[in-house]
Amino acid sequence: MPQTLNMERISDKVFSGERISAEEGLYLLEKADLLSLGLMADQVRRRKHPRGVVTFVIDRNINYTNICCCGCRFCAFFRPPRHAEGYLLTQEEIFRKIEELLAVGGTQVLMQGGLHPDLDLEYFENLFQEIKRRYPVKLHSLSPVEIDYLAKKSGLPLEQVIKRLQEAGLDSLPGGGAEILVERVRQEISPEKIGARRWLEVTAAVHRMGMKSTATMMFGHRETPGERVSHLEAVRSLQDESGGFTAFIPWTYQPGNTMLGGRAISSWEYLRMTAVSRIYLDNIPNLQVSWVTQGVKVAQIALAFGANDFGSTMLEENVVRAAGVGYSSSEQELATLIKNAGFAAAQRDNLYHILKHY
């Protein structure tokens, strides 16, 4: 049977460390059974991380504003400008959050927010400088979408915007806003957001300027399996050129309270996509689980489907306020889950350097 032959040929390629093609990626995504994908992805993970270490970062997601003029249809977070529920954090509020993070051993601040019409390049330069002057944290902040927005607002070339933010203290970029890097899909789910080509252009510029970033994929909405593979292909090609991606983070679309609506896809499908991502992206060192969308049980299982990073402890504001108890248990919880799955647990920084073993 040609199908069986094909599967055997692909799995031979994966086991011998050969790159698979887009057609083969699509074949895996559509035809391979869940656990055969797991076995192949686990093999790739072992080759990249032979010591069986699974990492996580202690960080805080600071969403400095929810005001956004982008209005993506899949987003339940944003509020349009002048909306009653819109907010913008003050510098003092941001500082306090960082202090809470540092108090529990955090090392990284992930600042991301809406495209707020009043915030410009100078705002972020000033904010980053003030943060760096006060605190020993890594700034893993601003997605390519925000960088593009600042470039447009300032009228400066990309490189210059990135350089100024870098000089102000920006260390690395989260790879948000990638969604699915296919124009047809973006037109449906986020028509006002930068296009796939621009996302890749900004990311390439970031990498050229010597900064690392991650790449994300939000799937399970309007995209076809082929479009998911196109996304993987776009990320893999850029990585071949730039080598600037530290990690890939696939996560599933959450339909609650969005304009796009629909039904969330299953964890079964999440695991399949995680495994295919690991197999396909042979040039990206780390693959991160998404426990925020999948819950810790499924996220832990994803460690058997190619993932080697548990993301972050994601301190919640109310948890942090409770003075020291809650968050260390979440750090401990991640370490326990990792060990329970037969791996060694370690805390990392924004560049995936290991800071501490558990």
Added chain:
Amino acid sequence: MLDKKTWNRILQGQLGGIAEKVEQGKRLSREDGVFLAESSNLPELGLTADYARRKRVGDVVYFINNAHINHTNICKNLCRFCAFGRTAEAPGAFALTLAEIAAKVEQFKVYRPSEVHIVGGLNPALPFSYYEEMLKIVRDALPDACIQAFDAVEIDFLAEISGLGVKGVLSRLQEAGLCSLPGGGAEIFNPAVRREICPQKISGERWLEVHKAAHQLGLPTNATMLYGHLESPGDIVDHLLRLRSLQDETGGFLAFIPLPFHPENTSFSHLRRRSGFDDLKIVALSRLLLDNFLYIKSFWIMLTPNLAQISLAFGANDLDGVVREERIAHDAGAATPQYQPLENFLRVIRESGRIPVERDTLYHVLRRF
């Protein structure tokens, strides 16, 4: 469908020796079981269990349209892991009257369940006649439904209060409409663990005796295992092997149902919930060790629908029911909804590449989708 190369990789992998036995239809030993229970190689474990599942029972995944009655939560045992049982004086204590049960069963009629599942506490205030009457009420109202009722612990209790002995009780209940026994109360057979978690409950030996008696009377039963509290990997393996021996002897077991312990609201709330790895490993281990059981059931209400679906790739072939009302797992903090519409079952099973079949209690096919 598993390709030959992948299976060959399993044969050459960490679990190769075990996979070879499975391929050749050889029985796994206690050592094999402990090795599997301690392994963290989820893909290889899953593929081996899935191979065994396919070889033994094919690609069908069963579910049932059933209804639950928990007739009382008053219980003299008060097991330490249970958030449902309480004393008669405690807040929320209840015992349904026969009239209330009749009213409940009336409500079930519209759903046309093929099974009515009844379990409850060991309530000293209820006479044996209550149980007989309850069965008759259900049978008369739903003559086509099979009544799966009263686990081994309850049967032992009824034998005691009626003075009829286990076989006497089972025969009388059988006459009143009982068709099968659920598998509850098995917990973990190791007496040392039982002393800690459920000191008042019947022993593992007694549990097995009751099931053997039921099988001899032609009453098929299920078997369970409560895991995720104080048991060791060896305890889990021994539990499964005891079930395997009795099944060799009687052939009376239908399904095996591993039950993850929900520590919330129990005196073990300090224990951490079992992980996703643990849940899937237990399913795979059960499929591999219980080579004489046809059905490994993932009780979605305990496991969550997502995990239950994933467990279908690890040896499970039954997702239990479209449950209408279930209180025991929910009192202990199970966060799942109580009801899954049919479309959900069909979608979940089909997405995993399998064939959905609605069954009755005895695994007769009612509808193939």
